[in-house]
Amino acid sequence: MTAPRTLYDKIWDDHVVHQAEDGTCLLYIDRHLVHEVTSPQAFEGLRMTGRTVRAPEKTIAVPDHNVPTTLDRANAATMTEDSRIQVAALDKNAKDFGINYYPVSDIRQGIVHIVGPEQGWTLPGMTVVCGDSHTATHGAFGALAHGIGTSEVEHVLATQTLIQRKGKNMKVEITGSLRPGVTAKDITLSVIGETGTAGGTGYVIEYCGQAIRELSMEGRMTVCNMAIEGGARAGLIAPDEKTYQYVMGRPHAPKGAKWEAALAYWKTLFTDEGAHFDKVVTIKGEDIAPVVTWGTSPEDVLPITGVVPAPEDFTGGKVEAARRSLEYMGLTPGMKLSDIAIDTVFIGSCTNGRIEDLRAAAAILKGKKIAVKRAMVVPGSGLVRAQAEEEGLAQIFIDAGFEWRLAGCSMCLAMNPDQLAPGERCAATSNRNFEGRQGRGGRTHLLSPAMAAAAAITGRLTDVREIMKESV
Amino acid sequence: MQKFTTLTGIAAPMPLVNIDTDMIIPKQFLKTIQRSGLGKNLFDEMRYTQDGQEIPDFVLNQPAYRKTEILIAGDNFGCGSSREHAPWALLDFGIRCVISTSFADIFYNNCFKNGILPIVMPQDVVDVLMADAKKGANARVTVDLPSQTVTTSDGQSFPFEVDPHRKHCLLNGLDDIGLTLEKAAAIDSYEKTLATLRPWA
Numbered sequence: 001m002t003a004p005r006t007l008y009d010k011i012w013d014d015h016v017v018h019q020a021e022d023g024t025c026l027l028y029i030d031r032h033l034v035h036e037v038t039s040p041q042a043f044e045g046l047r048m049t050g051r052t053v054r055a056p057e058k059t060i061a062v063p064d065h066n067v068p069t070t071l072d073r074a075n076a077a078t079m080t081e082d083s084r085i086q087v088a089a090l091d092k093n094a095k096d097f098g099i100n101y102y103p104v105s106d107i108r109q110g111i112v113h114i115v116g117p118e119q120g121w122t123l124p125g126m127t128v129v130c131g132d133s134h135t136a137t138h139g140a141f142g143a144l145a146h147g148i149g150t151s152e153v154e155h156v157l158a159t160q161t162l163i164q165r166k167g168k169n170m171k172v173e174i175t176g177s178l179r180p181g182v183t184a185k186d187i188t189l190s191v192i193g194e195t196g197t198a199g200g201t202g203y204v205i206e207y208c209g210q211a212i213r214e215l216s217m218e219g220r221m222t223v224c225n226m227a228i229e230g231g232a233r234a235g236l237i238a239p240d241e242k243t244y245q246y247v248m249g250r251p252h253a254p255k256g257a258k259w260e261a262a263l264a265y266w267k268t269l270f271t272d273e274g275a276h277f278d279k280v281v282t283i284k285g286e287d288i289a290p291v292v293t294w295g296t297s298p299e300d301v302l303p304i305t306g307v308v309p310a311p312e313d314f315t316g317g318k319v320e321a322a323r324r325s326l327e328y329m330g331l332t333p334g335m336k337l338s339d340i341a342i343d344t345v346f347i348g349s350c351t352n353g354r355i356e357d358l359r360a361a362a363a364i365l366k367g368k369k370i371a372v373k374r375a376m377v378v379p380g381s382g383l384v385r386a387q388a389e390e391e392g393l394a395q396i397f398i399d400a401g402f403e404w405r406l407a408g409c410s411m412c413l414a415m416n417p418d419q420l421a422p423g424e425r426c427a428a429t430s431n432r433n434f435e436g437r438q439g440r441g442g443r444t445h446l447l448s449p450a451m452a453a454a455a456a457i458t459g460r461l462t463d464v465r466e467i468m469k470e471s472v
Numbered sequence: 473m474q475k476f477t478t479l480t481g482i483a484a485p486m487p488l489v490n491i492d493t494d495m496i497i498p499k500q501f502l503k504t505i506q507r508s509g510l511g512k513n514l515f516d517e518m519r520y521t522q523d524g525q526e527i528p529d530f531v532l533n534q535p536a537y538r539k540t541e542i543l544i545a546g547d548n549f550g551c552g553s554s555r556e557h558a559p560w561a562l563l564d565f566g567i568r569c570v571i572s573t574s575f576a577d578i579f580y581n582n583c584f585k586n587g588i589l590p591i592v593m594p595q596d597v598v599d600v601l602m603a604d605a606k607k608g609a610n611a612r613v614t615v616d617l618p619s620q621t622v623t624t625s626d627g628q629s630f631p632f633e634v635d636p637h638r639k640h641c642l643l644n645g646l647d648d649i650g651l652t653l654e655k656a657a658a659i660d661s662y663e664k665t666l667a668t669l670r671p672w673a
Binding site: 018065131259434 | 487488489490492494495498499500502503504505506507517522546547548551552553554555556559574575576577578581582585586635636637648649651652653655656658659662663666670671672673
């Protein structure tokens with residue numbers, strides 16, 4: 001009898017092509033997702049060495065980081081010259097190397113981590129990589145998914161494998177159920193608040209427990225998406241009926257006999273009783289509150305009912321880091337988080353740009369008006385946008401005073417024209433509050449879509465539960 | 473890839489923890505389709521004012537550290553985005569080695585692909601190296617990869633660990649893809665099995 005294995009162990013074992021004596025493995029890659037920013041140098045490398053893409057049918061490209069999200073983006077003048085060159089390079093590389101491609105003009109275009117699952121490319125038990133750290137998103141399907149650098153993008157293009165050493169196993173269990181107003185985003189931020197941004201370094205996280213089981217696939221993607229913000233390259237969740245239901249019928253999901261065979265295999269993808277985890281973190285679902293970030297690291301998380309901390313509340317190198325963060329963020333220790341005035345609200349990104357996120361925000365916004373200078377919704381894909389229009393969500397956003405945009409990464413990393421001005425303070429559903437992330441000098445507070453909607457209505461960081469009470 | 477054997481050079485202290493790759497190379501410089509030329513924008517927003525003037529306090533702008541080849545950094549260096557532009561920018565500036573108590577996984581991995589050696593050392597050793605780096609340009613640190621040691625300007629020597637495969641590649645400047653393609657038969661055979669075991673994949 002073999003020793004009990006974790007879900008990560010099982011997926012790893014099924015993808016080892018070759019193992020060297022020193023333990024270095026060659027791991028087979030089932031799906032390779034590509035975007036315009038981290039791939040040009042990789043394709044150039046192939047050309048210079050006369051190499052080809054080994055498995056173009058397993059390679060999927062979509063431009064997302066640079067593309068404008070304004071309604072006039074078909075007009076090339078909406079892009080800067082360097083952005084245009086990068087997107088044109090992806091157009092050409094996709095065509096020259098014969099890989100699957102969703103150009104800007106295609107309704108299926110969107111953020112690569114939203115398009116992959118939506119089109120059924122991402123399936124349980126697969127290895128999925130992309131030159132983007134938020135590849136962890138796909139772990140929601142019980143896939144081993146992580147970000148890679150451009151040299152590795154070239155390596156995967158040429159060989160369909162990666163040179164890897166196995167990581168350690170970490171279990172993050174969220175017991176019980178979430179309270180009203182608390183979402184997947186609050187789970188994932190609270191975990192990072194607990195473990196720190198380096199707490200997961202060297203590990204693959206498996207999220208489990210009742211609160212995780214009760215999440216939709218969209219919510220599970222939000223949780224896994226931010227595994228990297230806790231330092232873990234990958235986060236994953238064992239597949240279940242919700243996973244199969246989500247996958248079934250998607251354009252690239254298996255059909256007929258292949259579906260049956262796949263399903264039988266997927267049902268073996270769980271952590272065996274008694275399997276070893278190197279690190280375990282347990283959080284009670286009931287204890288998680290709606291949270292926001294106050295600083296410039298995703299670990300700077302507090303419940304919305306809290307106050308801005310002082311540098312002296314921390315130890316070691318974090319004291320100086322907190323001092324720098326507070327200065328950058330323009331905040332004073334002791335100030336109530338719910339007194340922080342907001343200029344801008346951004347709803348979107350691979351963390352929270354899916355239909356469920358837009359529904360949650362729209363539910364809070366219905367019949368209300370924004371009290372901030374600007375607010376925008378950037379759907380994660382053209383299909384999410386279309387569905388939101390069909391469900392009447394778009395009209396709720398527009399009536400409230402939000403800009404209703406086309407799909408892309410947008411203000412999450414501000415590579416396109418959607419940027420904060422110096423000192424501009426933003427409530428954002430994205431994943432990083434780093435200095436300058438959303439624009440030089442811009443100040444980011446991370447939160448859930450419902451919390452972002454609440455901030456839009458009041459003009460300050462707000463406990464969404466207060467708005468929910470008013471609505472009853 | 474450029475080989476890495478031994479390096480004696482100026483070490484600069486950057487004690488701030490959680491220096492992320494957005495700080496190392498901000499997104500506006502990711503729109504290039506080349507690997508070179510990023511050195512002038514390394515740590516751009518810490519190094520220059522909004523109108524492009526040097527910020528004199530920033531370590532790499534100080535006369536003693538303008539030719540830095542080694543960084544002594546705070547914990548969790550290179551966290552955040554997977555952008556390989558971060559090691560490209562370090563390399564283009566002339567930095568070939570970073571020493572910290574810990575690195576983010578993707579950044580750590582990206583360094584080795586570009587001839588940069590990231591070294592993990594315990595806190596007490598990093599404290600000694602940080603103090604040594606603060607002495608300025610006359611204090612030269614030596615990093616010796618074959619013997620896996622770092623030696624301070626006053627002769628204190630500390631051992632470090634490195635993965636044997638990665639060490640081999642750095643010492644010889646080897647291209648990973650070339651090495652993997654030597655195992656093409658194993659990949660072919662895996663794909664044959666995959667077609668039977670998991671035909672949907």
